[in-house]
Amino acid sequence: MPIDGTDYFYYAIDGAIVRGTTADMNGNVTMEKEALTLEALSIAMAARNSGGIVIAQVERLAESNTLNSRQVKIPGVMVDCVVVARTDNSLADLRRAL
Numbered sequence: 001m002p003i004d005g006t007d008y009f010y011y012a013i014d015g016a017i018v019r020g021t022t023a024d025m026n027g028n029v030t031m032e033k034e035a036l037t038l039e040a041l042s043i044a045m046a047a048r049n050s051g052g053i054v055i056a057q058v059e060r061l062a063e064s065n066t067l068n069s070r071q072v073k074i075p076g077v078m079v080d081c082v083v084v085a086r087t088d089n090s091l092a093d094l095r096r097a098l
Contacts (some may be wrong), residue, residue, distance in 0.1 A: 016047035017055045018074060025064040027076030029056050037073050044078040053080040060084065 001010040018040045020029035031037045044054045056079045 013047045013050040013052045015052045015055065016043045017057060018044055020056050020058045020074065022060050022062050022067065023056055023058040023079070023082045024062045024067050024076070027056070027079035027082060028067055028072045029058060029074040029076075029079060029082075030067055030071040031073045032071060033059065041074055041078070044074050048078055054078055055081045055083060057083045057085050 001008050018029070019034060020031050020040070021033040022030045029040075031040070047054050054074075056074065061082070061084060
């Protein structure tokens, strides 16, 4: 995309998948068991600002307004869908399946 005679690369992010530990019914995500929380919020914000969707994979769900707000790493307004990962899908099961 040319802007003032200079070519710039333009792209849109259609979606993002982020990993968390707990999500409440409002979509707020905490990451108490995750090794690194680095850019999860930035990734979610980039997808939302590009008109994309944000999917959060978590270990468990909590009731609304029960999470400590200081532990929330991704606010619910950034999350479109929450997927609960089943614990029976371990790495050992995947290796046996292959």
